[in-house]
Amino acid sequence: MTSTSSLNPNSALSLGSEISVRGVSKSYGAEQFAKQVIRNCSFTLERGKLTVMIGPSGCGKSTLIRLLAGFERPTSGTITVDGKPMTGPGVDRLVVFQETALFPWMSTYDNIMYGPRARGEDTPKMREHAEMLLEKVGLSAFRKKYPSQLSGGMQRRAELARAMINEPSVMILDEPFRGLDAMTKRLMQEYYANLYSEFGRTTFFVTTDIDEAIYLADRILIMTNIPTEVRASIDVNLPRPRNVENITESDEANAIKMQALALLHEEAMKSFVRGSKAAADFVEAYSRRVNRE
């Protein structure tokens, strides 16, 4: 853990690590009752790139995140960080959780300083860094407030700051803007895009929102229905900085969106059908009608 890397944007370290997922499967439950959630999943999070994963709800995205963070181990397959097998959770891979996981009993400042203090690094330099981050996420005036006293958007920003102070070489974001109202969500996306271009480390961003995916991603991974694997990998080569208006007008962005939506629709239908005869009948009738037209 070096605390100087952010001050030196040209060093290789400041681009973060490369994570390679090879043939990873994950099942829960005892052998004959095992439920497979992830099946033979392979992809790479490239150094310094923002990879967005998108898939139907309940497809095992959160499980994949727990594997990448090291909270759980895959049933088979390997995950390597810069070529070395991953062993457990670590400060090099930080997760920003769905909804907020800020500690409710700590002020914004104490939340941000949690990581440094946990490692015995409550140094003047770190405190300065915390100030800088508070400033950057626009929460300097809210340093003494508890999370419950912050708005939804502020909570997400505080959580981003709490992760960033640890200078992880990979940031993992699990639907970080879910549950925010449309306006706040859009502001947070713009804000996050700026933050990313400034910090520029390997990032894994999970969402169910295709517009968010295209706006942020260098590469989009489209996941299948459960048990999940990579259905398609689409590179998004739109120039940065991006803005929502340009993307709406861009043919390339629209082509990506159509392609992604078609795949997602197929997978979502499978997810919808799962476990329900009535839903299966409905989808069959629906697809027959669509095919006739």
Added chain:
Amino acid sequence: MNWSAAAATRVGGFLFDDDFWRGVLAILAFLIFWEVGSRSPAWLGFALPWISKIPPPVAVLQELYKLVQDPSFWQSTLLSTLRVFEGFFAAMLIGIPLGLAMAVSRTFYGITFPVFEVLRPIPPLAWVPASIIFWPTQELSIAFVTFLGAFFTIVINVVGGAQAIDVRYFQAARSMGSSTWDIFRRIILPATIPSMAVGATVGVGITWAVVVAAEMISGGGSGAGGGLGFFIWNSYVGGSYTQIVAGMISIGIAGYISSAVLRKVGTWATPWLNEG
């Protein structure tokens, strides 16, 4: 927030609070109903069931007025209060670490929980005879039974509170490099304070219920050394019904004050749960 609620935040501002006046009105209505009920043979010409046998509030107030000037009444109140807080603090001191240990260690939980669950449903009062045999002095017997009253409630609340902590807090803490001790000190402990406060507030109420009964059964020493429970029993034996009711009301007030103080402490210890 309306103007009256805003005014209520000032010192003495409760006089402007609707809820305060609703409370006053409810207590007044209750007292009038009681007074009329108690005096129903004289005032209404027939005796209302049950309530006509109870001394009227005016007589009870007169009795209370006499009692507060009597040092032996205060002696009894003090004695009961001391017993309550001995038992209560012992229960907190032993119950909180035990509850935390049960929540943290699966092995410890597996060993202690079955025993705990068998002992828990035994009413504290069922312990009185055994307690008198176990402990060398009567004072210790009463304190022990009082302790049991609060103990189980506190442990159950602490275990429940610690087990309900969101797993993402642990994941986040571990990711950021927290050691096990650090997680205990900075996650588990503060996250469990609200349940400790609930356990303490409920527990102290049970403690009052238990101490009075224990004093009645054990005799609680004699005379001024008997506590409020013994005071009530003594009044019953002496046939002074106004004293019985005055004693009951004293316990109600003491219990209310204890719970109110603990609620305040709880609020103070969990500033993140307060609106603001």
